[in-house]
Amino acid sequence: MAADLQIVNLTKEFESFDQPGNKVVAVDDVSLDVEKGELVTLLGPSGCGKTTLLRMIAGFEDPTSGDIYLSGQRVNDQAPNQRNAAMVFQSYALFPHLNVLENVVFGLRLQRLPSSEVTARGERVLELVGLDGLGERSTSQLSGGQQQRVALARAIVMEPSILLFDEPLSNLDAKLREQMRIEIRQLQQRVGITSVYVTHDQAEAMSMSDRIVVMDHGRIMQVGAPLDIYARPRNRFVADFIGKVNFLTAQVSGPKQARLLDQQLIVDDLDERPLGQEVILTIRPEAVNLRTSGGHLPGQITRATFLGGLVEYEIQVDSLGEALVVHDANPVVRGLHQVGETVELELPAKALHALVEG
Amino acid sequence: MPRLHRAKRELELLRRDPILLALLIFIALAIFIFVIYPLFEVLIKSLQTRDVEGLTLANYERFFTTRYLRLALRNSLMVGFTTATVGVFIGYIAAFTLTRTNAPGKPIWHVILILPVISPPFVSAISILMLFGFNGLFTRQLLGLQNFNIYGFKGVVLSQVFTFAPIGYLTLRGVLSSMNPVLEDAAMNVGATRWQTFRRVLLPLSLPGIASAFLVVLIESLADFGNPLVLAGSRFPMLAPQAYLEITGSFNLPLGATLAVILLIPSMTAFAIQRYYLQKRQYVTVTGKPSTSSSKIVTRSMQWVLMGILGVFALFIILFYGTILMGAFTLVWGYDYTLTLNHFIYTFSVGFEAVKDTLIVAILSTPISGLLAMMIAFLVVRRTFPGKGALEFSSILNFAVPGTVVGIGYILAFNKPPILLVGTLAILVLNFIFRYMPVGIQSGIAVLQQIDPSIEEAAQNLGADSVTTFRKVTLPLISPAFFSGLVFAFVRAMTAISAAIFLVSAKWNLMTVQILSEVGSGRLGVAAAYSVVLVVIVIIAIFVIGRLVPSGAATSIIQVQD
Numbered sequence: 027m028a029a030d031l032q033i034v035n036l037t038k039e040f041e042s043f044d045q046p047g048n049k050v051v052a053v054d055d056v057s058l059d060v061e062k063g064e065l066v067t068l069l070g071p072s073g074c075g076k077t078t079l080l081r082m083i084a085g086f087e088d089p090t091s092g093d094i095y096l097s098g099q100r101v102n103d104q105a106p107n108q109r110n111a112a113m114v115f116q117s118y119a120l121f122p123h124l125n126v127l128e129n130v131v132f133g134l135r136l137q138r139l140p141s142s143e144v145t146a147r148g149e150r151v152l153e154l155v156g157l158d159g160l161g162e163r164s165t166s167q168l169s170g171g172q173q174q175r176v177a178l179a180r181a182i183v184m185e186p187s188i189l190l191f192d193e194p195l196s197n198l199d200a201k202l203r204e205q206m207r208i209e210i211r212q213l214q215q216r217v218g219i220t221s222v223y224v225t226h227d228q229a230e231a232m233s234m235s236d237r238i239v240v241m242d243h244g245r246i247m248q249v250g251a252p253l254d255i256y257a258r259p260r261n262r263f264v265a266d267f268i269g270k271v272n273f274l275t276a277q278v279s280g281p282k283q284a285r286l287l288d289q290q291l292i293v294d295d296l297d298e299r300p301l302g303q304e305v306i307l308t309i310r311p312e313a314v315n316l317r318t319s320g321g322h323l324p325g326q327i328t329r330a331t332f333l334g335g336l337v338e339y340e341i342q343v344d345s346l347g348e349a350l351v352v353h354d355a356n357p358v359v360r361g362l363h364q365v366g367e368t369v370e371l372e373l374p375a376k377a378l379h380a381l382v383e384g
Numbered sequence: 385m386p387r388l389h390r391a392k393r394e395l396e397l398l399r400r401d402p403i404l405l406a407l408l409i410f411i412a413l414a415i416f417i418f419v420i421y422p423l424f425e426v427l428i429k430s431l432q433t434r435d436v437e438g439l440t441l442a443n444y445e446r447f448f449t450t451r452y453l454r455l456a457l458r459n460s461l462m463v464g465f466t467t468a469t470v471g472v473f474i475g476y477i478a479a480f481t482l483t484r485t486n487a488p489g490k491p492i493w494h495v496i497l498i499l500p501v502i503s504p505p506f507v508s509a510i511s512i513l514m515l516f517g518f519n520g521l522f523t524r525q526l527l528g529l530q531n532f533n534i535y536g537f538k539g540v541v542l543s544q545v546f547t548f549a550p551i552g553y554l555t556l557r558g559v560l561s562s563m564n565p566v567l568e569d570a571a572m573n574v575g576a577t578r579w580q581t582f583r584r585v586l587l588p589l590s591l592p593g594i595a596s597a598f599l600v601v602l603i604e605s606l607a608d609f610g611n612p613l614v615l616a617g618s619r620f621p622m623l624a625p626q627a628y629l630e631i632t633g634s635f636n637l638p639l640g641a642t643l644a645v646i647l648l649i650p651s652m653t654a655f656a657i658q659r660y661y662l663q664k665r666q667y668v669t670v671t672g673k674p675s676t677s678s679s680k681i682v683t684r685s686m687q688w689v690l691m692g693i694l695g696v697f698a699l700f701i702i703l704f705y706g707t708i709l710m711g712a713f714t715l716v717w718g719y720d721y722t723l724t725l726n727h728f729i730y731t732f733s734v735g736f737e738a739v740k741d742t743l744i745v746a747i748l749s750t751p752i753s754g755l756l757a758m759m760i761a762f763l764v765v766r767r768t769f770p771g772k773g774a775l776e777f778s779s780i781l782n783f784a785v786p787g788t789v790v791g792i793g794y795i796l797a798f799n800k801p802p803i804l805l806v807g808t809l810a811i812l813v814l815n816f817i818f819r820y821m822p823v824g825i826q827s828g829i830a831v832l833q834q835i836d837p838s839i840e841e842a843a844q845n846l847g848a849d850s851v852t853t854f855r856k857v858t859l860p861l862i863s864p865a866f867f868s869g870l871v872f873a874f875v876r877a878m879t880a881i882s883a884a885i886f887l888v889s890a891k892w893n894l895m896t897v898q899i900l901s902e903v904g905s906g907r908l909g910v911a912a913a914y915s916v917v918l919v920v921i922v923i924i925a926i927f928v929i930g931r932l933v934p935s936g937a938a939t940s941i942i943q944v945q946d
C-alpha cells in the first residue's frame with residue numbers, strides 16, 4: 027500500500043534575509059514516507075527547517091526541487107486550497123471577526139453544503155474537542171487552550187487526508203501542554219488521521235509519536251520509533267538533542283566488546299568493526315548503576331542535585347575527561363549520596379550504544 | 385538568468401490560481417492605461433510643437449529663454465519651500481503639543497486642525513480674499529487701506545500654510561505617537577534636562593519624520609492649483625496655473641505639457657527621496673504594549689507657550705471658516721453686508737447641477753477606489769508575482785504627480801480612439817479612482833503588514849481561493865485601512881480641482897470648478913455658499929462611511945506575528 031504522504035528529495039532554498047544574494051538551504055534533500063493513520067513528528071532545534079517542510083506539504087512554499095505526493099498523487103502544482111491537507115497553526119490563526127462555530131465551519135461553508143449539515147458537523151466536532159456549547163462565543167473570549175482546540179476542530183472538521191501541526195502547543199503553559207499532548211494523541215488515534223507534527227520539544231515528540239524524524243540544518247539526521255531514537259541515536263547530535271547523555275570514547279576490542287581505560291565493556295549493539303578502532307559509546311544517565319563496589323569505573327561525586335523523583339549526580343572519573351551524569355531513582359527509599367563520596371559505576375551491556383557516525 | 389527562471393516559476397504558480405491571475409492582469413492593465421499612459425502622452429506632447437513635424441526640444445528651449453516662464457518655476461519652488469518650512473514647523477508644534485503634553489481639549493484642537501484637510505484646498509484663499517483683498521473686510525472696511533495688495537508671494541504662502549500645515553501635522557502626529565515615550569523617561573532618568581531630552585533624543589528620532597513631512601507638504605504645495613489661481617495674480621506666475629492658462633487661454637497644448645513636465649521634476653524628486661530614502665530611516669519604537677510616559681518633557685509654562693502658538697493658528701482657521709460661513713449669508717461682500725439666503729437658494733436651484741454631478745462622481749469613484757486600493761495592498765503584501773515592484777510603484781505614483789499633469793495627460797490620452805472619454809462622466813470617475821488610490825494602498829499595506837499572515841493562510845488551507853480569502857478574511861481584517869481609504873477618496877473626489885478642471889464639460893461639472901469660476905466672476909457669496917454645502921456633505925459622508933464599514937473589531941484583530 028502506498029504511503030499517505032510521500033516526500034522525495036525535497037529541497038528549499040531561500041534568499042538570505044541578512045545578506046541578499048546569499049542562499050539559505052532551509053530544507054536539504056529530504057525524503058520521507060508517512061503511512062496511513064501514523065503520527066510522525068519533525069523534531070529539531072529552531073531554524074532547522076521544520077516549518078518550511080510543513081509549509082511545503084501544505085502548499086504555502088514552493089519547493090526548489092523534489093516532489094510531494096498526497097495519497098499517491100503528486101501535488102507540487104496544486105494550490106494550497108486544492109490540497110486535502112489541514113493545518114493547525116502555531117499562532118492558531120483563528121479568524122478574529124468570526125465566532126467559534128463560524129471559525130470551525132469556515133471550510134465547510136465554502137463547499138456550499140446545506141447549512142443544517144454544516145452546523146451539525148461543526149457542533150459534532152466541537153463536542154469532540156470538548157468545546158460543546160461554546161459555538162457562539164467570540165474567539166477572543168477563550169483561553170489559550172480553548173483557542174487551541176478551536177484551531178484543531180477547524181482542521182479535523184474538513185476530514186483531511188493529512189493533518190499538519192506546527193508547534194501547536196508552544197504558546198501554552200507547561201501543565202496545559204502536557205494535558206493537550208495526551209488529548210491530541212488520543213483524538214488522532216480515535217479519528218485515525220494521518221498526521222505530521224512539528225515540535226522542538228523532545229518530550230512532546232516522544233510522548234506522542236509513532237515515529238520521530240530528527241532534523242538539523244535542513245537535513246534528516248535519523249528516523250525511528252521514539253524508544254529506538256532514544257536508545258540508539260545514530261550520532262552525537264541526535265543523542266544530545268533527545269535528552270541527557272554521556273559520551274565515552276573507547277576502542278573496539280572484540281566482537282561486541284570495547285575497551286574503556288583498563289575495562290573491557292560488553293556492548294550489545296556494537297556491529298562488526300576493525301579491532302582497535304575508536305568508537306563513541308553513549309549511555310543515558312538513568313541507565314548507569316551506582317554501586318559501592320564491583321562496578322566498571324570508580325568515581326567521585328562532584329555535584330548532587332535533588333529533583334524529587336530522582337537525584338542527578340555529576341561524577342568525576344579519574345583519567346576520563348568529562349564528568350558523567352548519573353540519575354538515581356527513588357531517593358526516598360535509596361537515600362542520597364554526598365558530594366565527595368567515591369562510588370563505582372556499572373555500565374550495563376544492554377544500555378551501552380555505539381554511535382554509527384563519529 | 386536565475387531571475388528569469390524565478391519569474392517563470394512564479395507565473396507557473398499563478399496559473400494554478402486563475403482568478404488571481406485574471407485579477408492581476410486586469411489591475412496591471414488598468415494602471416497602465418490610467419496612470420502610465422497619460423503621463424507618457426504628456427511627455428510626448430511636450431516634445432511636439434504646433435508647426436513642426438516630429439519631436440523637438442523647441443518647447444523646452446522656449447521655457448528657458450522666456451523670463452516669465454522661468455519665473456513661474458522659481459516662484460513655484462520658492463512658495464513650495466517656504467510653505468513646507470512654515471507648515472512643518474507649525475505641524476510639529478501641533479503634533480508635539482497634542483501627543484506629548486497634557487494640553488486640555490485635545491480632540492477639539494484636532495478637529496479644528498484637520499478642517500482644512502476636508503475642505504477644498506482653496507477655501508482659505510477665498511477667505512483671504514474676503515478679509516484682505518481690495519475690498520477686504522479688514523483691509524478696506526476696518527483699516528480703510530486703499531491699495532493694499534495681498535496678491536503674489538505673501539498671499540499664496542499665507543493661504544497654503546493654512547491649507548497644508550494640517551497635512552504636516554497629521555504626518556508628524558503619526559511619527560511622534562509611534563515613538564515610545566519611555567525613551568524620554570530613560571533620558572531624563574540618566575540626568576538629561578528637558579531641553580537636552582528634546583534636543584538629543586526626541587528631535588533626532590523624529591528627524592526622518594520631519595524631513596518626510598516636509599517633502600509631503602512640498603509635493604502638495606507644488607501641485608496646488610486653486611490657491612495660486614486665486615491669489616498669485618498675473619505678476620507672480622506659478623507653474624500649475626500657468627500650464628492651465630497656456631492650454632485654456634492660449635490654446636498652446638504643447639507648451640502647457642512642457643510646463644507640466646517641468647513641474648513633475650521637483651515633485652518626483654521629492655517623492656523619490658521620501659519613499660526610497662526616508663521611509664527606511666524612520667524609527668518606530670512600538671513595542672506592542674501601550675506605553676505612557678511618567679515624566680513630562682515640557683514644563684507647564686512651556687506648555688502654555690506651545691498652546692498659545694497653536695491657539696493663534698487655530699483662531700485663524702476658525703476665522704477663515706467663519707468668514708466663508710458669513711460670506712455665504714451676506715448679500716454682496718465688501719459692499720452690502722445685509723443677511724440673505726439668496727446664495728443658498730441659487731446653489732440649490734440653478735446651481736444644483738454641479739452639486740449633483742459632484743456627488744455622482746464621488747459616490748461612483750469612492751468605493752471602486754477603496755476596493756481597488758485594498759486589493760492592490762493585498763497583492764503586494766501577500767502574493768508573489770513577476771513585476772510586483774513595478775506594480776506597487778506605478779500604483780502609488782499618482783501620489784506625487786501634480787493634478788495638473790494628470791489632467792493634461794487625460795485630455796491628451798482620451799480624446800482619441802481607442803479610448804474616447806473626454807467630456808464624459810467616465811473620465812472624471814476614472815481620474816478620481818486612480819488619483820486617490822495611493823493613500824488607501826499605503827494604509828492597506830501598513831495594516832496588512834501587522835496582521836499575522838497565517839490567518840489568511842488558514843483560509844486558503846481550508847479551501848478558499850485568493851479571491852474568497854480576500855473577500856472573507858482580508859477585507860474584514862483591514863477594515864480600518866479600508867475606511868481611511870474610502871474617506872480619503874471621497875474627500876478628495878469632492879474637493880479636488882487641479883486635474884478635474886481640465887476634465888469637466890458642459891454636461892458634467894464639479895462644485896470646485898464652479899466655486900473657482902464664481903470667484904473669477906466676483907460672486908464671492910455664491911462661492912462661499914457652495915463651499916459651505918461642500919464641507920457639510922463631506923462631514924455627513926465621513927459619518928455615513930463610518931457606519932457602513934464596521935471597524936469596531938479593528939483593534940482586537942491585529943495579532944502580532946510570532
Ligand SMILES: Nc1ncnc2c1ncn2[C@@H]1O[C@H](COP(=O)(O)OP(=O)(O)O)[C@@H](O)[C@H]1O
Nearest residue numbers: 040041043050052071072073074075076077078
Ligand atoms: N521566507 C524566508 N526567507 C528567507 N529565509 C527563510 C524564510 N523562511 C525560513 N527561512 C530560513 O530557513 C531556515 C529554516 O526556517 P524554519 O523552517 O522556520 O525553521 P524551524 O521551523 O525549524 O524553526 C531558517 O534559517 C530561516 O531563517
Ligand SMILES: [Mg+2]
Nearest residue numbers: 076077078193
Ligand atoms: Mg518553526
